[in-house]
Amino acid sequence: DADVTQTPRNRITKTGKRIMLECSQTKGHDRMYWYRQDPGLGLRLIYYSFDVKDINKGEISDGYSVSRQAQAKFSLSLESAIPNQTALYFCATCGGVTDTQYFGPGTRLTVL
């Protein structure tokens, strides 16, 4: 089984809908992250969390919210989806300051 899983893998939704993307990990890491990837822009950080009580905004947090339900689960929500949120979303985990970030397989989100 994969260490970092994301559900759903693909999602098509309509403008104005609320949507939640979920991330789970079995690596036992405290740190978790959400990124979005747009063609030609690389990956940009949306939110990150050091533990269930520590949530931090990243570079592009507007229009998004997150919830850290447990050490192993970190969800990203779009309260009212808009077309420019169409992107590939990645969750990642990290075990410590000098550790690597491990990425999930990604969720492809399309907002019509």
Add this chain to the structure above:
Amino acid sequence: AQSVTQPDIHITVSEGASLELRCNYSYGATPYLFWYVQSPGQGLQLLLKYFSGDTLVQGIKGFEAEFKRSQSSFNLRKPSVHWSDAAEYFCAVGLYSGGGADGLTFGKGTHLIIQP
């Protein structure tokens, strides 16, 4: 603010030829540097990382990278590419404060095409 520049959007290399992908960073402190690879339809896989010590870093799949502080560069190299190396390559710099890993800043990527 920190930033990462990958000057080459696309690079085409013949199979068996050598490869160098460029990466320059802007960061106020000693950087933690990474190279990731993304194959079509896949997630990101770490090729190598630099935290400290030897400035020439060996990674997986025969890749290496050299950290040059004076040039603010962390270029990725491979002596002989294989068709399976065709992918998107991302350079990233780690943001760390207060002893925590605050996230990565990525370059925009270099798309590597391998010619037969």
